[in-house]
Amino acid sequence: MGITARLNTQTLTPEQFASVADIAEREAGLVISPGKLALVQARLAKRMKAQNIENVGSYIDLLTSSGGSAERQSMIAALTTNVTAFFREAHHFDALRTTALPPLLQHARSGGAVRIWSAGCSTGEEAYSIAMTLHELDPAAGRYDLRILASDISPNVLTTGRAGRYMAEDVAGVPPELLRRHFQRSEDGQSYQILPHLRELVRFRRLNLMSDWPMRKGFDIIFCRNVVIYFSREVQLRLWARFSGLLSADGWLFLGHSERLGGAAAGDFRSGCITGYQKTQGNGMARAVKERFENGSA
Ligand SMILES: C[S@@+](CC[C@H](N)C(=O)[O-])C[C@H]1O[C@@H](n2cnc3c(N)ncnc32)[C@H](O)[C@@H]1O
Numbered sequence: 001m002g003i004t005a006r007l008n009t010q011t012l013t014p015e016q017f018a019s020v021a022d023i024a025e026r027e028a029g030l031v032i033s034p035g036k037l038a039l040v041q042a043r044l045a046k047r048m049k050a051q052n053i054e055n056v057g058s059y060i061d062l063l064t065s066s067g068g069s070a071e072r073q074s075m076i077a078a079l080t081t082n083v084t085a086f087f088r089e090a091h092h093f094d095a096l097r098t099t100a101l102p103p104l105l106q107h108a109r110s111g112g113a114v115r116i117w118s119a120g121c122s123t124g125e126e127a128y129s130i131a132m133t134l135h136e137l138d139p140a141a142g143r144y145d146l147r148i149l150a151s152d153i154s155p156n157v158l159t160t161g162r163a164g165r166y167m168a169e170d171v172a173g174v175p176p177e178l179l180r181r182h183f184q185r186s187e188d189g190q191s192y193q194i195l196p197h198l199r200e201l202v203r204f205r206r207l208n209l210m211s212d213w214p215m216r217k218g219f220d221i222i223f224c225r226n227v228v229i230y231f232s233r234e235v236q237l238r239l240w241a242r243f244s245g246l247l248s249a250d251g252w253l254f255l256g257h258s259e260r261l262g263g264a265a266a267g268d269f270r271s272g273c274i275t276g277y278q279k280t281q282g283n284g285m286a287r288a289v290k291e292r293f294e295n296g297s298a
Helices: 003-009 014-028 034-051 056-064 069-079 090-109 125-137 155-163 176-182 233-246 264-268 285-294
Strands: 114-119 146-152 165-167 183-185 191-194 202-206 219-224 247-255 269-273 276-279
Touching (some): 034 056, 034 069, 056 069, 090 114, 090 146, 090 247, 090 269, 125 146, 146 155, 219 233, 233 247, 264 269
Parallel strands (some): 114 146, 114 219, 146 202, 219 247
Antiparallel strands (some): 165 191, 183 191, 247 276
16 A cells, blocks of 8 residues: 555544644644645645655654654645636726726836736736737837836746746647737647746746735736635735735725625725725825835835
């Protein structure tokens, strides 16, 4: 019997499950209910196989040890859900095209900086969909000071995003004319490579939303969709406040279809479209930081 099969016959004790759930919440904000026991067991089985560990107790010991940081990260990556798609929740890309991006492109054409963040980007489809929308509005976008930060806690998904190569079934939702303009089809037709003019707009970085953020500059648009659904309400509210502090005075925040802005930060925004919020109350801090940067004084 292989290691995976053996683990599947061992059930995590309530204490072991609690240890795993505690690490996931403390380190990544993920709330794992006891109903997810089977899923957690299956994902841990894969990690134990990768570590060549046969006994659940030994694996939990590794996770909880001071030297277990790398494995804690790998376990969290194994527990996260990375489902994504190009132009997922299409109404957000309509709002980008018609409302959010035109004034920002105007700002960029006159030499201003524009910063967009895909927070919890998974394998990059969201960031590249934003890049395609930008490029369709202005094919000179790459010549402006305009960047998309794509971040995720899981290193594996970032590797896929950086490579920018997707299987034919992954690009099925991309309109054919966009596929032609922004992807190179492989000779066998099995995969599609994002072209350099889009890749140059996107920077992939590992970033845990629960940690300190290294960004010094503010953002004009933040996408954080289908990420906080796994976080506690308390963590969500803290995150909204942090996003609000980082957004420029009239910036946009896009959330996933089952996520809603709430708490004190909700008062900083007006609803712009379904789960798309535009900032109305700014402390001006993010814009001021950006302006200092643009003037070369930061
Ligand atoms: C379901 S995907 C959403 C991808 C994309 N935003 C979309 O809506 O299609 C959720 C992503 O959030 C990431 N994630 C989960 N917890 C995170 C955290 N604490 N910090 C950063 N990313 C996190 C996961 O690794 C995963 O790739």
